[in-house]
Structures are given as structure tokens and as C-alpha cells.
Amino acid sequence: MDKSSIQCFLFILLTIIVTMISCSNAQREVGKLYTFDxxxxxxxxxxxxxxxxxxxxxxxxxxxxxxxxxxxxxxxxxxxxxxxxxxxxxxxxxxxxxxxxxxxxxxxxxxxxxxxxxxxxxxxxxxxxxxxxxxxxxxxxxx
The missing domain is CATH 3.10.200.10 (Alpha carbonic anhydrase)
Incomplete structure (x- = not known):
């Protein structure tokens, strides 16, 4: 793997991790306001x-x-x-x-x-x- 491929892979991985953390925080905030049954x-x-x-x-x-x-x-x-x-x-x-x-x-x-x-x-x-x-x-x- 060349250097640009590794950088691209790391960027995509970092983006996925940040998105997952953001969604988790948003879900926690919604959970404070609403109870889903x-x-x-x-x-x-x-x-x-x-x-x-x-x-x-x-x-x-x-x-x-x-x-x-x-x-x-x-x-x-x-x-x-x-x-x-x-x-x-x-x-x-x-x-x-x-x-x-x-x-x-x-x-x-x-x-x-x-x-x-x-x-x-x-x-x-x-x-x-x-x-x-x-x-x-x-x-x-x-x-």
C-alpha cells in the first residue's frame, strides 16, 4: 500500500468513528427528552x-x-x-x-x-x- 492509500483509509476510518460518536451523543440527547415504547x-x-x-x-x-x-x-x-x-x-x-x-x-x-x-x-x-x-x-x- 502506498502512502496516499493509507492516508485515505485513515481519513475514512476517522470519519466513520467521529460519525458514530456524534450519532451516539445525539441518541443520548433524544433519550433525555423522549421515551420510546x-x-x-x-x-x-x-x-x-x-x-x-x-x-x-x-x-x-x-x-x-x-x-x-x-x-x-x-x-x-x-x-x-x-x-x-x-x-x-x-x-x-x-x-x-x-x-x-x-x-x-x-x-x-x-x-x-x-x-x-x-x-x-x-x-x-x-x-x-x-x-x-x-x-x-x-x-x-x-x-
Missing amino acids: PEDESEFTYVRNQENGPEKWGKLKPEWKMCGKGEMQSPIDLMHKRVRIVSHLGRLTRNYKPSNATLRNRGHDMMVKTVARNQVKLLRVAVHDLRQNICRKVTEQSR
């Missing part, structure tokens, strides 16, 4: 005609019994005549504080749960505590 809670699906689909939610768990009797549970048909579009709700005000959080993949959605009492004010009067944010997965059937 790999548990998959795919107990139900939004896909109709499945053994754990919407029409069977009320039978999956005793505490979900109302899902078999209710008329307004998810998935809600937003094209229904009872849905009203209100374009003049006013300004959304919020009071957010930095907070530790838990990010959890629950199979059917991703949930971010915070410790701080962040608040959102809707319709100029109602103040709501924002404790968790849930992002649902889009399926082929829901498009």
Missing part, C-alpha cells in the same frame, strides 16, 4: 370486515362495550349531513411549556404523551389541557 398495541383496526374491525370493537374488550352500542364512535363519517363546517372559530391560543414526553407506537397510531400541563384555548372560551397527541395511521381503506 416499542410495544405494539394493534388490538383493533379501522379496516371493515376484519376480526378486530370497527363493527366488532364492542366485543373485543369489556371496557369497549359502548363501541358496539354507540352511534358516534370512530371512524366518524365526515361527509354525513350532521357535520357542519365553521370557518369563523377565532384565533387559537396556546400556552406550551418545554416538557419530557413519551413517544409510543401503539400499532394503530403514534402517541406523544407529555408531563407538562400545556393548554389550548378553543372557541374563545374553552381551555383544554393538552396531555397527549395521537397521530393515526392511514390505511388503503381509509383513503
Whole structure:
């Protein structure tokens, strides 16, 4: 091996080591803010005609019994005549504080749960505590 090949090899090796250390430090910093829970809670699906689909939610768990009797549970048909579009709700005000959080993949959605009492004010009067944010997965059937 000539001198330039050795220098090139050492440069690449050094770059890889520095990158690995940087990624390790970044992961440690993220770990201070978020807790990742790999548990998959795919107990139900939004896909109709499945053994754990919407029409069977009320039978999956005793505490979900109302899902078999209710008329307004998810998935809600937003094209229904009872849905009203209100374009003049006013300004959304919020009071957010930095907070530790838990990010959890629950199979059917991703949930971010915070410790701080962040608040959102809707319709100029109602103040709501924002404790968790849930992002649902889009399926082929829901498009």
C-alpha cells in the first residue's frame, strides 16, 4: 500500500468513528427528552370486515362495550349531513411549556404523551389541557 492509500483509509476510518460518536451523543440527547415504547398495541383496526374491525370493537374488550352500542364512535363519517363546517372559530391560543414526553407506537397510531400541563384555548372560551397527541395511521381503506 502506498502512502496516499493509507492516508485515505485513515481519513475514512476517522470519519466513520467521529460519525458514530456524534450519532451516539445525539441518541443520548433524544433519550433525555423522549421515551420510546416499542410495544405494539394493534388490538383493533379501522379496516371493515376484519376480526378486530370497527363493527366488532364492542366485543373485543369489556371496557369497549359502548363501541358496539354507540352511534358516534370512530371512524366518524365526515361527509354525513350532521357535520357542519365553521370557518369563523377565532384565533387559537396556546400556552406550551418545554416538557419530557413519551413517544409510543401503539400499532394503530403514534402517541406523544407529555408531563407538562400545556393548554389550548378553543372557541374563545374553552381551555383544554393538552396531555397527549395521537397521530393515526392511514390505511388503503381509509383513503
